[in-house]
Amino acid sequence: MRLSYVMKYVSDMDKAVAFYRDTLGLTLKFQSPGWSEFATGETTLALHAASEKRPAGSAELGFSVDDLEKFHSEAVAKGVVFTRPPTAEHGVTLASFLDCEDSEVGVSG
16 A cells, blocks of 8 residues: 545635745646646645635545555455545546544545
């Protein structure tokens, strides 16, 4: 399991992109109104538009695994609660589960 991204929810994408790019000097990979990414080494910093469910300032971790189906079945056997089972989306397979504090964590395979 590898930490592949940290997603920060923001209320103003343009302002957030300007801060991370211009103030902190991160390299912008791409920008859109709902999703922007920065090159930060092995782990991507992604900015996502905030919502009622995911307010500005909150964050979500995203991991990558080699075999998502295997990870899913082993995690379920250990009592991990998935909010989204492995699902093909955006050209990859994604799933989401709750950590010990009921924070949603993403995983791709």
